[in-house]
């Protein structure tokens with residue numbers, strides 16, 4: 001019996017899942033709307049090399065990447081800085097996205113995956129009422145399969161076309177999306193710059209998000225991202241402000257220059273259904289604090305391949321019912337996703353804070369370098385008794401803010417614990433109540449807590 005897997009979009013997780021499944025002898029095809037040489041963004045990305053290990057794929061040769069520099073996080077007023085120090089071998093790698101894609105595509109082809117470029121997926125092919133996914137509609141033509149893997153990114157037409165009964169969130173809420181601009185510019189001759197440092201700014205020039213400056217391949221790498229829409233005129237203003245900070249930043253754009261959107265929420269609370277599994281940005285798997293999604297997408301692709309292989313081992317598992325795909329969702333939540341819930345919680349808290357409070361947090365190190373590194377890497381934040389006592393000593397002038405931060409960390413941990421309690425077997429009732437508990441744990445009034453924190457409390461008045 002030939003098992004047919006059809007993948008929408010050549011996303012990273014789809015390529016990994018496709019490669020691993022084709023190696024098992026399954027009939028895998030990928031339909032990608034872009035031409036082959038236009039895949040991936042025109043810049044370098046940071047991600048953990050370990051993604052290849054977990055995906056069971058060979059690591060790229062050292063000539064294909066460099067190590068990312070340590071980061072200097074700047075507070076909104078730019079008066080305070082948190083500098084990270086991570087030993088070189090533990091830093092993320094920095095790899096040209098086109099080189100990464102070249103590698104993933106070559107591995108997929110070697111495994112026997114059929115790649116179709118310039119092939120636009122219109123949506124899912126549905127059978128019967130209320131509708132079960134039985135393939136894809138591609139360029140107006142129906143193509144059936146035993147399983148559809150959705151690796152078509154944030155705006156996937158497959159996810160958007162799912163029937164209600166799948167209970168997969170079709171549209172992503174605007175506050176859960178980071179609107180970004182990224183480009184490389186020339187460096188002005190004779191102007192100094194620090195080539196080892198990665199400068200990251202919170203609320204730069206009033207941006208409701210982050211900005212960065214660093215030097216990559218002899219060019220200035222610039223990023224702006226915020227939850228509100230980002231207009232070209234606003235980017236021009238921000239570039240001027242960035243040039244004041246970094247006179248080495250030139251005016252000639254050398255690479256990139258696109259506006260894109262990244263999901264910055266925890267993964268969808270359901271991303272599998274009958275004959276359907278989403279991976280990567282299609283399921284909102286990027287790290288909510290910084291939008292890094294390559295590692296999580298690749299590892300999720302490997303987890304999905306494991307679940308599909310296991311399901312094929314069971315009699316009558318094709319076409320794949322939700323029951324057979326649920327172990328993929330459970331494995332992702334246990335291995336990665338529960339931590340993403342915590343990071344999302346922290347992000348919501350920090351984004352709701354006024355700039356002055358964020359500055360105070362930096363100045364008094366109420367969030368430390370260690371915690372920022374943990375959150376950016378997608379790891380849980382540990383705040384032990386000694387940490388809390390130290391923070392209390394440093395932050396007593398704004399006790400309400402400190403207490404709100406502590407309360408947010410406690411609720412964050414509860415949300416992580418709730419997410420970790422995902423049912424490991426497919427029990428629709430247990431899944432419904434887990435999902436409801438997870439949603440409740442994410443809807444604590446973090447913004448209310450933050451604004452209460454910025455009001456003068458009984459122990460201290462707001463003072464710079």
Ligand SMILES: Cc1cc2nc3c(=O)[nH]c(=O)nc-3n(C[C@H](O)[C@H](O)[C@H](O)COP(=O)(O)OP(=O)(O)OC[C@H]3O[C@@H](n4cnc5c(N)ncnc54)[C@H](O)[C@@H]3O)c2cc1C
Pocket residue numbers: 008009010011012013031032033034039040044045046047119120121122151152153154155156157180181182260261262279280281282286291292293294295297
């Ligand atoms: C400015 C910026 C900087 C980033 N920096 C980093 C970083 O440093 N590190 C990191 O880990 N991540 C980074 N990311 C995030 C990263 O790009 C994504 O999280 C990652 O690509 C995982 O997404 P994906 O592979 O699932 O989907 P995508 O990369 O979105 O790929 C989806 C694919 O599906 C195709 N597709 C979409 N619709 C259709 C259709 N209808 N028919 C056929 N094909 C379709 C698309 O053309 C695309 O090739 C960055 C993103 C941006 C925008």
